Amino acid sequence: MKNTFDSPLPDSNGFFGEYGGSFIPPQLQTIMDEITEAYLEIRKDPGFQKELARLYRHYVGxxxxxxxxxxxxxxxxxxxxxxxxxxxxxxAHKINHCLGEALLCKKMGKKKLIAETGAGQHGVALATAAALVGLECDIYMGEVDIAKEHPNVVRMQILGAKVIPATHGRKTLKEAVDAAFEGYMQDPVNQFYAIGSVVGPHPFPMMVRxxxxxxxxxxxxxxxxxxxxxxxxxxxxxxxxxxxxxxxxxxxxxxxxxxxxxxxxxxxxxxxxxxxxxxxxxxxxxxxxxxxxxxxxxxxxxxxxxxxxxxxxxxxxxxxxxxxxxxxxxxxxxxxxxxxxxxxxxxxxxxxxxxxxxxxxxxxxxxxxxxxxxxxxxxxxxxxxxxxxxxxxxxxxxxxxxxxxxx
Structure with missing residues (x-):
């Protein structure tokens, strides 16, 4: 099978043509640069590839x-x-990148995974990965979606994650992302923001893809x-x-x-x-x-x-x-x-x-x-x-x- 991580894009600054990049405060950019460096290192590591492949086969199915x-x-x-x-x-497909992000978080010595979720599938997958590798986990979710997707809220809590409601605006996915970013900024050194899609500042669109x-x-x-x-x-x-x-x-x-x-x-x-x-x-x-x-x-x-x-x-x-x-x-x-x-x-x-x-x-x-x-x-x-x-x-x-x- 083709190497999972072979792609000519994005460029070294995280751009796909004119799109992508990293538009964040300088203090957060330092943390993102560390994540980028750690990711580029582990994705070439045969040991990491082997462990991820093992989990994909025997844990994910x-x-x-x-x-x-x-x-x-x-x-x-x-x-x-x-x-x-x-x-x-x-x-769902979300477990594919949640396992990779959890392993990267563990390797970097961080203590907690945090993320946003809309339908709850990313939240459940990340809570699952956090439990598997032994990390704390906070999931931010809009109040509207908490009521709408109650079964997934219960799953996250059973798995040991803390579900934190986003109570502003429309109280859905965009607001959950806002709240998760705010939570991340409180301690970016010890927390790892496991973004739930191919969005966010570089390297996340590349990494999740x-x-x-x-x-x-x-x-x-x-x-x-x-x-x-x-x-x-x-x-x-x-x-x-x-x-x-x-x-x-x-x-x-x-x-x-x-x-x-x-x-x-x-x-x-x-x-x-x-x-x-x-x-x-x-x-x-x-x-x-x-x-x-x-x-x-x-x-x-x-x-x-x-x-x-x-x-x-x-x-x-x-x-x-x-x-x-x-x-x-x-x-x-x-x-x-x-x-x-x-x-x-x-x-x-x-x-x-x-x-x-x-x-x-x-x-x-x-x-x-x-x-x-x-x-x-x-x-x-x-x-x-x-x-x-x-x-x-x-x-x-x-x-x-x-x-x-x-x-």
Whole structure:
């Protein structure tokens, strides 16, 4: 298998074209430079690679399988495949980079992992990794998402993490990131901020992408074994964009493979605050220490955003996604709440798989792609399972799908 960490981008300053970099205070930049140096060292360390590979196989359960969704394929006339990241330990792709970040934190001699979480999948994965390697763990989460994703909150607490509510603004993912940065600044020497996506100041967009690239490396070999060739299309949801970069990276040089990133349209992209379709409606700006496409007001401040998927409602996006958009390597489109919830139930009832609402955005777009007449193969990164979303979906949408026995 290709080396997980082979990539010519970003440059030495953390830029993907004009995007990325590190826009942070000088005292914090010193800490970031130490993290960068430590990461560049360990990613070449055979011992680190061996330990991470051992955990991926025996702890996470990698490689995650690829499943041919025969019912959906027959229904829509295209061969639809699912990369089953939902079968990983903790139920999503997030464990891939959380283990790497936890091992790096331990090697650097830091005492505590901290992070933000939206849907709770990153929080659960980081709490899991912290318990495994023996570190303290603080997770910042918006009050709205704490109520919405209660099962994951309980999981984090069972694992020994402290869940700290973000109580300002919309009380969702962006505010959780704000609160986590504030918490980190109180003691950056002893804490390690394990950013949950391919966002933030350098080296995090690179680091998280590298750890997640195992998804695409596996998928490339698996699709060749299953079908004799590469997929014609790859589809992944995009909030910050970690699962998408994870599966896209291995195929960036394969021009025959069309890449599709799917943003959350929420209630519709026509009105500000009703969506989180950053690449579709945003423009370049700086937020949370990096430059990327960003939903912003006239003063350049982050706009309020919304999505039914707690893991996607972020007003910026990973800088490499902005770069891929500008060079026309990836097609970015959007799916609204109703289309995502329809796809949530359709995958459950056609294939017996309950997806995370985030992943349902990718399912919905893959169906739309097939309906447009795409006859080739479509590989979807099924980035997470929907256990965390069941109570919310039944409470808010159950009657529309024939569920009458609600608690």
């Amino acid at each position: 990698r490689p995650s399988p690829i499943f041919h969704a025969a019912s959906l394929s027959e229904k829509y006339g295209a061969d639809i495949y699912l990369k089953r990241e939902d079968l990983n330990h903790t139920g 590298d750890f997640q690239s195992i998804v695409g490396n596996e998928a490339k070999e698996q699709m060749q074994e299953l079908t004799g060739g590469l997929p014609d299309n790859i589809v992944a949801c995009v909030g910050g964009g970690s699962n998408a970069m994870g599966i896209f990276t291995a195929f960036l040089d394969d021009d025959s493979v069309k890449l599709h990133g799917v943003e959350p349209a929420g209630h519709g992209v026509e009105k500000d605050g009703d969506h989180a379709a950053t690449i579709t409606k945003g423009k370049p700006g700086v937020m949370h220490g990096f430059k990327s496409y960003m939903l912003q007001d006239e003063a350049g401040e982050p706009q309020e955003v919304y999505s039914v998927a707690s893991g996607l409602d972020y007003p910026s996006v990973g800088p490499q996604h902005s770069y891929l958009k500008d060079i026309d390597r990836c097609n970015y489109e959007h799916i609204d709440d109703k289309e995502a919830i329809d796809a949530f139930f359709e995958l459950a009832r056609e294939e017996g798989i309950i997806p995370a609402i985030e992943s349902a955005h990718a399912i919905a777009f893959a169906i739309k792609l097939a309906q447009r007449g795409e006859k080739g193969s479509i590989l979807i990164n099924l980035s997470g399972r929907g256990d965390k979303d069941i109570d919310f979906v039944v409470e808010n949408y159950g009657k529309d799908y024939g569920i009458t026995n609600r608690m």
